[in-house]
Amino acid sequence: MPRLSLIVPAYKVQGYLSECLDSVLGQDYTDFEIIAVDDCSPDGSGAILDEYARRDARVHVIHLTRNVGLGHARNAGMEKAQGDYILFLDSDDTMTEGALGAIADRLDATGDPEILIYDYARSYWDGRIERNYRADLLRSDGQDVIRLADRPQLLDLLQIVWNKAYRRDFVDRVGLAFPTGYYEDAPWTYCSLISAESITLLDRVGVLYRQRREGGNILKTTSRKHFDVFDQYQRVFEFLDAHPELDQWREPLFRKMVGHYLTVLEKPGRLPSADRAEFFHRASADYRARVPKGFTRPAGGKGKKLALLERDAYAAWAGAMTAVKFRQTVKKRARTAVSFSKRGAMGAFYQSQLRLPLDENLAVFSSYWSRSVSCNPAAIDARLALLAPHIRRVWVLRPDAVGEVPAGVDHVILGSRECWAALARAKYLVNNVNFADVVVKREGQVHVQTHHGTPLKTMGLDQRKYPASTDMDFDKLLERCDRWDYSVSANRFSTTVWERVYPCSYTTLETGYPRNDVLVNATAADVRRARATLGLADGTRAFLYMPTHREYQPDFRPHLDLARMAEELGPDVTLLVRGHYFYGSSPRLADLRRSGRIVDVSAHHPVEDLYLAADALITDYSSAMFDYAVLDRPIIIHAPDWDVYSAVRGTYFDLLQESPGAVSTSQAELVRLLDSGDYDTADTTERRAAFRSRFCEFDDGHAAERVVRSVFLGEDTPVPFVPFPERTHAPTPAQALAPVERA
Structure with missing residues (x-):
């Protein structure tokens, strides 16, 4: 049985999910399991989870048949969890290096408390990392194990579940489960903290909380779903009613409730304008129904807001908010006027x-x-x-x-x-x-x-x-x-x-x-036309050489001695050389063209005609490889400077290990591959097949039609994809030039 079980629900997070899982699986502490829950995600999240499960036995995947939301997805994960402790991790966040080891060590050192609270930091798109502004609450005062009464300020931490480890028998004893709806963390967090008999703190950032710039966060969604906050606090106070021994927490939780309601009201973009009055009236009703005896409103602006809420004085509250908004609008218009004045060139x-x-x-x-x-x-x-x-x-x-x-x-x-x-x-x-x-x-x-x-x-x-x-x-x-x-x-x-x-x-x-599309739909006649346009004789093998741009090189510098290479390959080979579009046609390529076996196709359009004409592609790191793979023709990766390129520019996978075909790292090696025919073998065909299945999965010849029908014609029913095994592609030059058999 593992020490830790991490519950990771996934819904529309395919862009972040791998980073999340890697941050856990790469920990130096290994006694854990991941229960990943695919909440019927419409994107590729489920497939990503399955791939990780195939690679690592610690990953267990649950595929839900309908979307149930974050809370119930977590519940489904908990049903399968086997660990002594349960942790939650949102699938767009990441664990910090060494976090699980530090958590396990703290649990061991403090005798397995019911809850361990660790810290988090906000991670912004621009690279900023900002630690939780109430990190001071996690600093030790000499007590290893406490109760909430020893440090009630812990209620001021953000009401989240993914900065804590919960002992599984404690979760069962209290009967904790996530409700449906927005703000589902509030009842779990508050009910667990006030119920725990032993809590320990870890003054260490364990989670990087991704601040997604757009989307992925309910706090940035305008919706009536924010009314769910009323149901969540109803659950909190029902829990208090069922546990009179916890009545000391009624006033602190009342304050948290009212503060939360005001946050929803005041934050722009949460509530539809037409629903704000209704929300205010419901918040006021909860205020009056739950205000504790002897409650004293705070002084200052917050106290004035509570007074308006207690009186259900929406008109007065709305007027105050309108005045604030007007001042903000005036400032914004002033900035906009300055901005437009600077666009004189327009x-x-x-x-x-x-x-x-x-x-x-x-x-x-x-x-x-x-x-x-x-x-x-x-x-x-x-x-x-x-x-x-x-x-x-x-x-x-x-x-x-x-x-x-x-x-x-x-x-x-x-x-x-x-x-x-x-x-x-x-x-x-x-x-x-x-x-x-x-x-x-x-x-x-x-x-x-x-x-x-x-x-x-x-x-x-x-x-x-x-x-x-x-x-x-x-x-x-x-x-x-x-x-x-x-x-x-x-x-x-x-x-x-x-x-x-x-x-x-x-x-x-x-x-x-x-x-x-043309690489799928082109005919033998199209291939012959493309070759004729380039002046390629029928018996010529044409290799298209397309190196990519290197930011650390100011001009086009072929990593090959093209003239020597043409001589070594012989008169039956033509090299079609295309510099990256940043370079244009260089004087060096013009000189090489005069050799007769090299054609400078840097300015040739469209590039798809070059693909159709070539028997094989030679490239380094150009995205041309992904397009050319649609043709299912040989691809040779010539990567003499892979270490430098990958270090300077950064890459998403190791091309030398996951190449679409043969790999060379020197000119001699490349010439040998081309001269011997070893660039086109059973092994390179197998590599290319794997590459095509990964990167050419949607290229069935109807991509442009899909875009037009979706964007310009507004059609909701997508053009179905041709199954991969049934797809065709343009014939090879050898097939296009073969004599037509007559009956």
């Missing part, structure tokens, strides 16, 4: 356009900072033209990109009056990066963020851990991301990353990448 024209009605049938597209008509936005544009031809589609492009605009594509020049008018009035804005900071998100506008790759390297807030790789202003980044309404995801792996590193209030669309 011009009065843009401001005037923002005051005009939205054009419900206008969609604006941009890709790679307006450098091209490409990537996921281009694929969505093409599908939108077929499914919703009534919507006008306009691309924002830099002046130097206009020459590459495909025929028939309507466009405006970045920074022009026409551009600002389109951005101000379009109903839909679609981009694979963020629009400029000065672009205003209007009420009613729909922003679609498509992204432009599955992340191997760290992204968003995770880049804070690797300051050498970026000088990003993360506050500004999240302000830009706040404009997103939809985030298009290529796979569940990407979803968990995006939702964690861009913590904003958008809806994730797990559709697959629209740009990859």
Whole structure:
């Protein structure tokens, strides 16, 4: 039987769940079990839990068949717990290093008290860590074991259950269980503390309490569910009524109740405006029904609030709150006026356009900072033209990109009056990066963020851990991301990353990448056309080399001697070389192109044609590997500087261990693989299959249609996914060039 049982309920936390579980399983103390409860989560949380259970016998998973809420999910976990002590951990929080060992040591040293209270710290998205402001209550005064009467101020700690270890027989003796509804921690916390005969304290942070920037916290949800607080305190006082020996706690808990009611009333964004009066009247009724004899209101502003509550004087209370809100609004308007005055470069024209009605049938597209008509936005544009031809589609492009605009594509020049008018009035804005900071998100506008790759390297807030790789202003980044309404995801792996590193209030669309539809749907004729465009002879093996950008290198520096490599591989091999789009076409590549066996395809669009034409992909850390894997063709990872890249930029998994194919770390090794054919074996095929199942799970050729139907047509029924075993993909060059057999 384990010493500790940790109950971890999970609901819509796929972006944080792995970090939570890792923080527990990585503890140096090992005598514990995790009872993980999938509260019928609609995201990938259940699958993540199952994967951990397969890897570690200490993880036990319960899958609930319907969503029952946090409290009842905890109850389900407790029914399965076998430990001497029960601990709770919310699935977006983490245990600190060594916390479980410190908890176990304290329990042993104090003779197994009924409750151990440890500390927590708030962990903010910007990296700040702030310890509980009442940490002083956990400092030792020389007593190892106490009762609440020895330190009644413990009631002033936040009413939470996940900073305590509860002895299981104590939980059974008191009959503790979680109720349904919001604020379910209040009755458990108060009833347990006043009932405990032995409590010990641990002056140590055991939990990092994640302060999620958007979502995931009931305190940030406007809802009538906040009325549940009345039922929770009804349970507290019913418990007191059933235990007259605990009557000394009636006044302290009355004070906690009233303070809690006022917090719900005063905090913006909790109660719908139309329901505030009703909440006030119910709070007033509870006040009068439960006020203890001889209760004295505190002095000052708090006392005045209690007086209004006792008299049920909602009008007077609302008037006072309106005056406070008015003062805050005046200050906010002053700040807004200053902000707009600093946007002179935007011009009065843009401001005037923002005051005009939205054009419900206008969609604006941009890709790679307006450098091209490409990537996921281009694929969505093409599908939108077929499914919703009534919507006008306009691309924002830099002046130097206009020459590459495909025929028939309507466009405006970045920074022009026409551009600002389109951005101000379009109903839909679609981009694979963020629009400029000065672009205003209007009420009613729909922003679609498509992204432009599955992340191997760290992204968003995770880049804070690797300051050498970026000088990003993360506050500004999240302000830009706040404009997103939809985030298009290529796979569940990407979803968990995006939702964690861009913590904003958008809806994730797990559709697959629209740009990859062509890799599924292309025909043999499309493959032949792509090769002919590049001048590839029928007998030529074409290797596409696509290295990624390295922040610590200012220009494109191939990690290969391409001329020598071409000579060693022979005349039947062509190297298609594409530098990262940050570099453009370098003079070095122009020189190599004259060798005749190297084709500089850095400026070739669309990149999907290069994928179709190539027999195999050679890359290092580029997201191209995730797209090319859709084709189920060989991929070679050439990673001579993996140690440096992973240390400087940070990565989400070890590519050398989880590669989609053969791996080389030197040019000699790469040439040997290509020359011998060892890049395409049963082993590399098996690696690629595992990689595809993980990262190409949604790419069935209908991604763009899913986005269009969900976003532009408002359809609720998603386009079903083609089962993975039934999916097709574009034929290989060998298949496309094979002679057609005649009957």
